[in-house]
Amino acid sequence: MLNSPIRPNNFIYPHVLKSSKERFLTGSVHAHVIKTGFLRYQVVETSLVDSYSKVLGGLGDAKKVFDEMSERNVVCFTALVSGYLRVGDVENGLEVFGEMVERDVPAWNAVISGCTQNGFFSEGIRLFREMVFVAGCGEGGFCKGNKPNQVTVVCALSACGHASMLQLGKWIHGYVYRHGFVVDSFVSNALVDMYGKCGSLEQARKVFEMDICKGLTSWNSMINCYALHGKCEGAIAVFEQMVECGVKPDEVTFIGLLNACTHGGLVEQGCGYFEMMIKKYGIEPQIEHYGCLIDLLGRAGRFDEAMDVVKGMSMEPDEVVWGSLLNGCKVHGRTDLAEFAAKKLVEIDPHNGGYGIMLANIYGELGKWDEVRNVWYQLKQQKSYKIPGCSWIEVDDQVHQFYSLDQSNLKTEELYSVLESLIGYRKEVMVEM
Numbered sequence: 001m002l003n004s005p006i007r008p009n010n011f012i013y014p015h016v017l018k019s020s021k022e023r024f025l026t027g028s029v030h031a032h033v034i035k036t037g038f039l040r041y042q043v044v045e046t047s048l049v050d051s052y053s054k055v056l057g058g059l060g061d062a063k064k065v066f067d068e069m070s071e072r073n074v075v076c077f078t079a080l081v082s083g084y085l086r087v088g089d090v091e092n093g094l095e096v097f098g099e100m101v102e103r104d105v106p107a108w109n110a111v112i113s114g115c116t117q118n119g120f121f122s123e124g125i126r127l128f129r130e131m132v133f134v135a136g137c138g139e140g141g142f143c144k145g146n147k148p149n150q151v152t153v154v155c156a157l158s159a160c161g162h163a164s165m166l167q168l169g170k171w172i173h174g175y176v177y178r179h180g181f182v183v184d185s186f187v188s189n190a191l192v193d194m195y196g197k198c199g200s201l202e203q204a205r206k207v208f209e210m211d212i213c214k215g216l217t218s219w220n221s222m223i224n225c226y227a228l229h230g231k232c233e234g235a236i237a238v239f240e241q242m243v244e245c246g247v248k249p250d251e252v253t254f255i256g257l258l259n260a261c262t263h264g265g266l267v268e269q270g271c272g273y274f275e276m277m278i279k280k281y282g283i284e285p286q287i288e289h290y291g292c293l294i295d296l297l298g299r300a301g302r303f304d305e306a307m308d309v310v311k312g313m314s315m316e317p318d319e320v321v322w323g324s325l326l327n328g329c330k331v332h333g334r335t336d337l338a339e340f341a342a343k344k345l346v347e348i349d350p351h352n353g354g355y356g357i358m359l360a361n362i363y364g365e366l367g368k369w370d371e372v373r374n375v376w377y378q379l380k381q382q383k384s385y386k387i388p389g390c391s392w393i394e395v396d397d398q399v400h401q402f403y404s405l406d407q408s409n410l411k412t413e414e415l416y417s418v419l420e421s422l423i424g425y426r427k428e429v430m431v432e433m
Contacts, residue, residue, distance in 0.1 A: 007036070008032070008036065008038075009038065010038050010041040010043055010044050011043075013029065013033055013038060013044045013047060014043055014044060014046075014047035016029055017029055017044075017047040017048060017050070017051040018047065018050075018051065020051050020055065021055065022055055022056075023052070023055045023056060023057050023058040023061070025055075026048070026051045026052055026055055026058060026061075027061070029051075030048055030061075030065075033048070040070070042069075042071060042073065045065060045069050045076065046073065046075050046076040046079065048062075048065045049062045049065050049066050049069075049076045049079045049080055049083075050062075050075075050076070050079035052065065052083075053079050053080055053082060053083025053084075053086070054083065054086075058083075059083050059084065059087060059089075062079070062080055062083055063080065066080050073102075074100065074102050074103065074104050074107055077096060077097070077099070077100045077107065078104075078106055078107040078110050080096050081093050081096050081097045081107070081110050081111055081114070082110045082114065084096065084114075085110070085111065085113075085114025085115070085117070085118060086114070088118050090114070090115060090118050090120050090123070093111065093114055094111070094115075094123070097111045103146065104146070105146060105147070105148070105149055105152065108127070108131045108146065108148075108152060109149070109151045109152050109155065111127055112124050112127050112128055112131070112152060112155045112156065112159075113151070113155040115127065115159070116155050116158050116159045116162075119162075121159040121162045121163040122159075122163060124155065124156070124159040125156065125159050125160065125163060125165065125168065128148075128152070128155075128156040128159070131146060131148065131152070132148065148175070150181055150184050150186060150187055153172060153175070153176055153181055153187055153190070154186050154187055154190040156168075156172055157169060157172055157187075157190040157191060157193070157194040158190060158193070158194070160172065160194050160198070161190075161193050161194040161196070161197035161198060162197065164197065164198050164199070165198070166195075166198040166199070166200060169191075169194045169195065169198055173191055173207075176191070185211065185213055185214075185215055185217070185218060188207060188208075188210075188211045188218065189217050189218055189221045191204075191207045192204045192207050192208050192218070192221040192222060192225060193221050193224075193225070195207065195225070196221070196224065196225030196228055196229070197228065199229075201225060201226070201229050201231070204222070204225045205222070205225075208221070208222045214245075214247075215247075216247055216248070216249075216250060216253075219238065219239075219242040219247055219249075219253070220250070220252045220253050220256060222238050223235045223238050223239055223242075223253060223256035223257065223260070224252075224255075224256040224259075226238060226256075226260060227256045227257070227259040227260035227263065228259075230260075230263040230264065231260070232260040232261055232263060232264025232266055233264070234260075235256060235257060235260035236257070236260065236269075239253065239257055248281070249277075249281060250283065251277075251283050251286060251288075251289070254273060254274070254277045254283065254289060255288050255289060255292060257270075257273045258270055258273060258274065258289060258292035258293060258296065259292055261273065261296060262292060262295050262296045262299060265299070265300065267296055267297065267300045267302070270292075270293065270296045271293070271296075274289065274293050277289070284314075285314075287315060287317075287318055287320065287321065288320070290309060290310075290313050290317075290321055291318075291320035291321050291323075291324050292324075293309055294306045294309055294310065294321055294324045294325055294328075295324035295325075295327065295328065297309065297328070298324055298325050298327060298328020298329065298331075299327070299328050299331060300328075301328070301331075301332045303325075303328070303329070303332075303334060303337055306325055306328065307325075307337075310325070317344070318348065319345060319348055319349065322341045322342075322344045322345050322348070323341075323345065325337070325341045326338055326341040326342060326345065326358070329341060335362055335365050335366055338362050339359070339362050339363070339366070342355060342358050342359040342362055343359065345358070345359075346359055350378075353379055356375055356376075356378065356379045357379075359375050360372050360375040360376055360379075363375065
């Protein structure tokens with residue numbers, strides 16, 4: 001087109017920018033836009049923000065174009081918010097979202113899904129509540145034009161599952177039922193996943209049975225629910241039913257099956273599924289499959305076989321693999337192999353204080369006190385961190401997080417007072433017994 005008499009205009013540039021997958025290409029089009037004088041067209045500026053925010057390393061350029069825009073619309077705001085959340089910069093993503101005067105459903109979906117995907121489940125739920133219960137809502141409790149759709153519901157259900165917010169999940173299920181979303185397979189799968197993670201296996205099964213168009217994802221969700229609850233027989237039964245229905249399993253299916261066999265102690269059956277995955281279905285094992293198999297063998301005390309699996313892996317073992325082996329060693333008292341696995345974990349992530357502490361404890365069990373002192377010295381020098389233990393509890397549709405030795409809650413004094421009373425009561429009961 002550039003070699004012809006026809007010149008690009010403000011309708012052509014957005015399509016070209018949408019197809020760009022590299023920062024250099026977006027920058028080249030950007031330069032051409034400036035030369036031809038089309039930069040001040042809002043649709044072109046918005047396309048530049050969107051294109052830069054999607055390419056690797058282009059977020060700074062996207063923000064620069066955004067800041068220089070004379071007039072911003074909801075589309076360019078959403079593009080920048082999505083860009084920040086895509087790279088895990090939740091703080092800046094939420095800051096830009098907070099600057100939006102006008103918000104549509106895609107904007108809400110972008111920020112809720114971004115928070116959920118980055119592990120900010122409480123924030124995602126808060127934003128969902130804000131979207132639904134915002135002041136001035138009309139009929140049905142929803143603002144005009146801001147009614148949650150299937151994408152919103154799936155993201156919110158995912159956050160509820162991870163945060164174990166069963167009551168809110170049930171409320172969303174009611175909304176889904178009232179608005180007919182239940183026929184959507186994506187929503188149905190999200191409901192199964194949410195109920196499974198929130199501990200309601202029976203309800204997950206009911207939703208699964210109501211899905212008349214079960215796809216592979218539906219079957220996988222149900223298998224994983226049973227695996228999560230340690231119901232190995234249920235997971236295997238669903239797998240066999242799936243195969244009978246002519247649905248071909250994938251790598252996710254076998255992760256669920258292997259996890260179920262691990263919880264049920266079905267070593268031979270789990271090894272059989274691993275072999276079936278490769279020979280019958282031609283699925284190349286991924287790091288997750290190896291981790292499950294090693295966990296299965298380690299819990300059964302079959303460490304020689306577990307180490308053979310590690311040595312035969314087609315990729316470098318990661319934290320999941322060595323962590324699975326370490327757990328098995330701790331159960332069966334194999335401190336020699338536990339020391340080896342813990343060393344590997346420290347090599348992979350030397351700044352993770354949890355791994356260093358585990359290694360120091362193993363050295364202590366072996367009576368290697370010089371090594372214990374050396375590990376603690378290294379932890380101090382490297383300023384290693386340790387992820388604190390965390391508990392979640394849902395009260396009145398709100399999730400409260402408590403960390404180890406947490407003093408941040410506004411009712412800390414009352415909480416510790418009740419705890420001391422319970423401890424005292426327990427001591428009295430023990431004395432009486």
